[in-house]
Amino acid sequence: MNRTFQIKFKNKIKLYWSLIKSLQTLLLLMTGLAGFMSSRCPWINFPTILGIAGSLFLAISGSTVLNMWYGRDIDSLMKRTCWRPLPSGEISPNKALVYGITLSVLGVGWALVIDLLCGVIVFAGLFFDVIIYTIWLKRRTSWSVVWGGLAGAMPVLAGRTLGTGRIEWVGILLALAVIFWIPTHILTFNIRNQEDYERAGVPTFPSTYGIPTTLRVISASSVLAAITMILAAVGIDITAGQMRLLAVLSGGLLFLAAASMLRPSDKVNFGLFKYASLYMLSAMILLAAVGF
Amino acid sequence: MKITFLDRILLLLTVLLTAYQIVFGIEGSTPLAIASYTVAFGVLLVAALLLIILGFEILDSPAVIIISTIIPLSLSLGLIAEFFPKYTPGYIIFAVTGFLAVMVSRYFAPKKTATIILIVVHGIAGLLIFSLPIYLSVIGTTNQGFLLVGVGGGLFGIGGMLLSFLKTGKPILPRERILSILPVLMLLTTAAFVAGFALA
Numbered sequence: 242m243n244r245t246f247q248i249k250f251k252n253k254i255k256l257y258w259s260l261i262k263s264l265q266t267l268l269l270l271m272t273g274l275a276g277f278m279s280s281r282c283p284w285i286n287f288p289t290i291l292g293i294a295g296s297l298f299l300a301i302s303g304s305t306v307l308n309m310w311y312g313r314d315i316d317s318l319m320k321r322t323c324w325r326p327l328p329s330g331e332i333s334p335n336k337a338l339v340y341g342i343t344l345s346v347l348g349v350g351w352a353l354v355i356d357l358l359c360g361v362i363v364f365a366g367l368f369f370d371v372i373i374y375t376i377w378l379k380r381r382t383s384w385s386v387v388w389g390g391l392a393g394a395m396p397v398l399a400g401r402t403l404g405t406g407r408i409e410w411v412g413i414l415l416a417l418a419v420i421f422w423i424p425t426h427i428l429t430f431n432i433r434n435q436e437d438y439e440r441a442g443v444p445t446f447p448s449t450y451g452i453p454t455t456l457r458v459i460s461a462s463s464v465l466a467a468i469t470m471i472l473a474a475v476g477i478d479i480t481a482g483q484m485r486l487l488a489v490l491s492g493g494l495l496f497l498a499a500a501s502m503l504r505p506s507d508k509v510n511f512g513l514f515k516y517a518s519l520y521m522l523s524a525m526i527l528l529a530a531v532g533f
Numbered sequence: 534m535k536i537t538f539l540d541r542i543l544l545l546l547t548v549l550l551t552a553y554q555i556v557f558g559i560e561g562s563t564p565l566a567i568a569s570y571t572v573a574f575g576v577l578l579v580a581a582l583l584l585i586i587l588g589f590e591i592l593d594s595p596a597v598i599i600i601s602t603i604i605p606l607s608l609s610l611g612l613i614a615e616f617f618p619k620y621t622p623g624y625i626i627f628a629v630t631g632f633l634a635v636m637v638s639r640y641f642a643p644k645k646t647a648t649i650i651l652i653v654v655h656g657i658a659g660l661l662i663f664s665l666p667i668y669l670s671v672i673g674t675t676n677q678g679f680l681l682v683g684v685g686g687g688l689f690g691i692g693g694m695l696l697s698f699l700k701t702g703k704p705i706l707p708r709e710r711i712l713s714i715l716p717v718l719m720l721l722t723t724a725a726f727v728a729g730f731a732l733a
Contacts, residue, residue, distance in 0.1 A: 482555065482556035482557055483556055485556065485571045485575075489574075489575030489579065492575060493582065493583075496579065512591075516582065519582065
């Protein structure tokens with residue numbers, strides 16, 4: 242009896258965990274922590290570091306769950322997502338909605354308690370992601386990706402703002418780096434899953450403007466992401482060694498972006514998609530390292 | 534041939550070692566040497582990352598030969614710039630000309646000519662990476678540990694030759710054998726370079 246309960250409980254946890262897209266959430270959480278630690282504030286302060294990590298994790302998870310809740314009809318039409326707990330009926334929409342709202346309220350509330358400005362930015366991220374991107378624009382225009390990018394940039398800005406006590410130019414550059422990076426991440430993913438998106442009727446850059454234009458946008462956004470990341474690193478005043486590594490990683494991103502435009506293929510597109518995620522993670526670790 | 538989990542681990546270790554080398558391992562050299570080492574280890578780092586992400590199929594790309602030429606040329610340029618500065622201008626001319634010759638010959642020259650150019654350019658750069666650290670440590674300019682950079686150069690030369698002949702259609706070993714030892718060879722090469730620079 243006890244064992245059956247344990248197995249059921251474990252499965253339940255797995256289902257609810259899958260609703261928060263853990264890898265994507267952790268990457269965004271890392272950007273927030275990097276923003277915070279890059280400010281060289283005395284970050285080894287348990288309540289503060291737990292606060293920013295916890296509030297961001299809850300708020301990002303909450304917005305992801307709400308996205309899944311609202312997009313469950315789209316998810317059921319796509320091969321890639323039809324197995325998810327909501328379209329497959331393993332979790333009821335009402336439960337997911339309550340779960341998403343609870344996480345979001347807890348996340349934003351916690352952030353507001355730590356610092357008002359930080360809390361407002363975390364709330365803005367949630368608002369941009371759920372209301373503007375998912376509910377309003379995602380089914381209407383391929384340009385929704387811009388708002389998705391803006392939402393994705395809020396964790397790093399929130400972290401930096403908490404560390405410095407104000408919104409300053411380095412925080413804005415970090416946010417811009419994420420905003421410029423998002424099209425590389427999303428549009429390579431759109432190209433890879435174009436059939437799925439067309440089946441679900443979701444407008445994407447490849448379906449609206451064609452692959453060649455999308456590849457040009459990806460290349461341009463990669464260049465801009467690399468430049469703004471390096472400018473932010475200059476502002477943070479990372480060491481020469483760290484700057485060399487950031488330049489190397491940026492060079493890799495630009496190389497793949499150029500390859501995807503000059504010799505487009507599924508393989509190069511997939512490589513750029515994966516590399517872009519690694520790039521963001523590595524860059525954020527490098528920027529966070531100045532806090533040690 | 535599919536890349537295995539162990540291959541990925543070995544390549545990840547290579548990535549971490551090269552990252553360490555770029556951040557900490559080349560401090561104190563001359564600016565040109567630092568820039569050259571950064572390019573060499575940077576290309577190695579990105580190559581290892583791409584192998585992890587895309588697997589061995591990436592080696593089928595025609596760009597591999599051109600890009601892999603950057604590593605020995607920039608590493609040897611770094612050594613010249615750091616230890617034999619008076620030869621630097623001449624070697625820069627060789628490195629740039631050699632790189633351009635490899636690049637142009639891949640697309641516009643007969644296969645035989647392209648292979649000869651590749652062997653000459655890789656050969657000179659590889660010999661410098663192999664022999665200069667040994668020479669410098671023997672005459673006492675550096676500590677004995679710098680010998681390891683020469684060992685790394687030797688290992689790198691072996692890897693480079695195996696890949697180059699594979700790419701030119703005349704493999705020394707079967708493709709599967711080459712690919713199975715490539716991650717180990719990359720890790721050992723990088724480890725030797727990192728240890729050599731650290732002990733210099």
